[in-house]
Amino acid sequence: MPDEQRPRVVIVGAGFGGLEASKKLACEEVKLTVLDRTNYHLFQPLLYQVATAALSPADIAAPVRAILHDCKKVEVILGEVQSVDVNKRLVHTGDLRVTYDYLILATGARHSYFGHPEWERLAPGLKSLEDAVEIRRRILMAFEYAEKMYAENTGDAAQRSGAMTFVIVGGGPTGVEMAGAIAEISRYTMARDFRYIDPSKARVILIESEPQVLAAFPEDLRNSAMKQLQDLGVEVRTGVRASDLTEEGLRVGDEYIRSRVKIWAAGNNASFVGKSLGVPVDRVGRVIVNDDLTIPGHPEVQVIGDLANFTNQYQEPLPGVSPVAMQQGRHAARNILGMIEGRPPQRFWYFDKGSMATIGRNKAVADLHAVHLSGFPAWLVWLFVHIIFLVGFRNRIVVLLQWAWSYVTFNKGARLITRNFQAETRPPA
């Protein structure tokens, strides 16, 4: 079929959902355009390992062009979508307008600060590689800063303890993974490297407003996770909320905690692009989609992944996890191929294979429905699944190798404090 006659399919976002849809449509008889604001697909489940110096950014990212390059027809454009005009079938970026016959919108979510956007600077969240590198910088700098205070004999007791107190707000999988990884770095990796401070004395505090961490997991695994965290020396505070964040610390319930490094893992807001569709969105900005992933009145527009509020047969919205996004991506692609041939879009069913969270070396929980695992077996399953799903053969080998090295030596390979390029080369005023 000549290029001009092919239906134009636009996919916005190359996360788990958008990439699966892209891979399914890349070699079909459509004119496919993939838009993303970065040039890579990011394997978000391992982002916390970049933030804790175990992996490099490139280990968990792969260029979208390279992933899709077997199909010469795909157009990949680097650009940040601002809005969608569903009536004119137009996608707007800052400097570009892209028309479509079929659209898959998969722009995901960012963290939400419950009406306190000024907290983002004080307690960054973990969604992008830039976030991860900044959090890594803050964690590593905290130890350097504490060492310097002791070396110079400056700072009072509160400042010194605040420098080595890490607070993670939010006890979902990301919060649990970050708390465990920071505890391990301080207990093992950094322990021998300082002269004045003892990094293993660092406090790691995990805050969760629900009565237990990992609220979405079954009770036995929630308890197990709690115990495994405590074994690592993580202080878990449940049933309390964070407030009054400043550079020096934060309030947790009634208590004031002095803490230089704070990390946010507490909530998500869907991407603002969803609101431009002109259809109902939920409290956190997710687009309420039909049971076939299309939006009301526009079967040519499908919304998937963290941007979609898809209500399952139990009247609950599906969680914002990668298996949901990937299955929806493939389903949306199939819907488009069907519609092109004149069939209506089909209902989406989520096949839930279970969920996992890792806590540290030999420590994890895995809910596989039929069986609940914790500790070493759960950790092995977690390892295996993450290596399998990581995109790119090279990445798999490099990550496996670095994990093996870290496992044997207790070291981490990416302990770099990098600065800001612009700060260094600002032209003289």
Added chain:
Amino acid sequence: MPDEQRPRVVIVGAGFGGLEASKKLACEEVKLTVLDRTNYHLFQPLLYQVATAALSPADIAAPVRAILHDCKKVEVILGEVQSVDVNKRLVHTGDLRVTYDYLILATGARHSYFGHPEWERLAPGLKSLEDAVEIRRRILMAFEYAEKMYAENTGDAAQRSGAMTFVIVGGGPTGVEMAGAIAEISRYTMARDFRYIDPSKARVILIESEPQVLAAFPEDLRNSAMKQLQDLGVEVRTGVRASDLTEEGLRVGDEYIRSRVKIWAAGNNASFVGKSLGVPVDRVGRVIVNDDLTIPGHPEVQVIGDLANFTNQYQEPLPGVSPVAMQQGRHAARNILGMIEGRPPQRFWYFDKGSMATIGRNKAVADLHAVHLSGFPAWLVWLFVHIIFLVGFRNRIVVLLQWAWSYVTFNKGARLITRNFQAETRPPA
């Protein structure tokens, strides 16, 4: 010996020279302080591979603390030295004053823009990891930008060709390596990934003011390097200088070249710290040292590496390369141990084993004095030497693996366009 009675040795800079000196003194009966403005030792000879997406920053860097942690007595401080007061025996950082009995100053060099500091923003040089990541971003963005112009049908012929023209100013080893690597990326790695543009048509122009590139090499190798560059499609312009740099291009001799990405590899200025010693410095700010590496009037102060102008028996200053710095680092450490025992500092002799430059896959030149190699054998020697000298067992394995993968697949593993953290999280105005 109790801590307080040990002589205080301060080493400023953890590059090749400072690190060698630190390793030699770390377990001796001295109170050793190592000051650096980063927390890692950087293996600069492979920095161009980070800039061209072949390696990740962490692959060529290792934390100074971790390298020295076997000797508990070493103090490592993250700080940028501003000046030295040789009379009071004091080193000043922004917020810290460190006293010494013996000092080794090894703060290296930055690129120099021949009186045009405003060119740094337009044509970054390659000294730090931040530099490398920024250059990588510019190279990868150039192709994205060109693709976008064709996709949207914008830009005139000059703009389109300027987007895919890369100019490297300076034909020393770094310039040659960068030119070769950019040519290879465009010819092999990127070639299949774009829909509108043909990355293999990218122009790579290498500019050298001398009559030939690699001026420090023997003539047969200079000729061979020139030929190997041309085989890769690099346009080499010798005997001309760059001027009039702007965002869009630059003047090269009489010719105006439209070029979006310009890279500076043309000259070095020694670190400003040298000038604070109050002893003579040369034209590029290098401290003119005695034949034992000490400075006039202060045998307790030694200056090494790129910061030192050391004149050899042929009345030529030694070049700013890592073997010089490493040998000087070890010598300076030995001098200090001797002085502590009452012996005067000894004359330094440089043992020159030869020099190498790599151009690309199977392409290099190596001057080993007794034998001149070029092409594949030179490339093998280069590979072997760089793996051997890379610090850290993990880094060696990871780099070897990535090179093997790149060699077989023609791909590069770190094709990430990362943005600025601050830009993303700037608090609302």
